[in-house]
Amino acid sequence: MIEKENHPLSSKLRVAWFSDIFDEVSGVITDTIELYEKAKQKGFVWLPITAYPKSLYPFYVFRPIAAIDSSSYYEGTQIYLPNFIRIIRYLRENKINMIVSNTPAALGLAAIVSSAYLKIPMVDIYHTDVDYYTKNLNESIIAPYINKFAMAFVKQYQKQADLIFVRTKDYYNLMIEAGHPAEKLRMYPAGVNADVFHPKHKNRDFWKSYGVDPSKKILLFVGRITRVKDIGFIIKGIKALKPDVEVVIVGSGPDIHYYEKMAKGMGNIHFAGILRGNELQTAYASADFFLCPSASETLGKTVLEAMASGLPVLVSDKGGPKDYVEEGKNGFLFQAQNQQDFNKKLALLLQHSQNWPDMGKAARESILPYSLENLFNGFVQNLAELL
Secondary structure, three states: OOOOOOOOOOOOOEEEEEOOOOOOOOHHHHHHHHHHHHHHHOOOEEEEEEEOOOOOOOOEEEOOOEEEEOOOOOOOOEEEEOOHHHHHHHHHHOOOOEEEEOOOOHHHHHHHHHHHHHOOOEEEEEOOOHHHHHHHOOOOOOHHHHHHHHHHHHHHHHHOOOEEEEOOHHHHHHHHHOOOOHHHEEEOOOOEOOOOOOHHHOOHHHHHHHOOOOOOOEEEEEOOOOHHHOOHHHHHHHHHHOOOOEEEEEOOOOOHHHHHHHOOOOOOEEEEEOOOHHHHHHHHHOOOEEEEOOOOOOOOHHHHHHHHOOOOEEEEOOOOHHHHOOEOOOEEEEOOOOHHHHHHHHHHHHHOHHHHHHHHHHHHHHHOOOEHHHHHHHHHHHHHOOO
């Protein structure tokens, strides 16, 4: 049991954390849970809230008054509209003096309204690459107009925030280009619990029940099974190179059947479903290399979990994960959305598999400074400066 120890700022800050839920398995949810539990351990009033049709830890859930279909951009999802009056009443009852919003959708609007009505600060965490989503995930004739409207909306939404937290250098520069003043921006890199995700959980026999040969090299992907994750790059790369390795895809999502069909007849690609807790920790530690081909990761939580578990990584040169990769030392980068370059880097890493153990050790060492403890302390310090 983790011992509770009050943080010096716990008597000053009372935080409500606003988040839209598009999927119950995501890096954003994991991030919310970890920060909530850390805040609770440190003695803070820290209340994650959302609108959703059912209960979901650790959120206080407001039942939606309506739902908007968003599956044309993120298949199988809806945006749930909350009752703003009930949210404001809840914040007032709990004497909240700080609002954190990590969403520009319905709960983001609720955050803006609540902040203005209660006259308390509101900060934004830039989690979603809205520009990428609206440009690349809808092929309708009106998609360019939707993108233009969405980006204008996001800019106005972020203008209402007292601070904007960004996860990577790229997105920091993007905010500057969008006209936000540097003094309003704060870096908020991903944090990982390196005690939970650790090479000590390695157990190669774990894979036998999934039909995976543990004597072979194992390449791993963990995440939501949707096209925005660019999982097709992995399948096409393996099909082209035909290496004698096993590939395990952990997760589920609306496009799982699409990818299962793409991998049909490829006996070395395995879909393991959703893994959590000890099973997920063991899966990471019992693989050899981690693949994250997505071009839209603002956070890349799974990449940090893999690195903490002692895996070198192959990630795209666009988005958050690339900030943690030193080419050839703890992983490799490939040109985003370029299958040929992905195949080239995949072939390179396969040719030098004897280096993977040393790269894995370097990967773990390189992310240790990004501890959840350091992330949390820096975050609450920035919040407290607004009071």
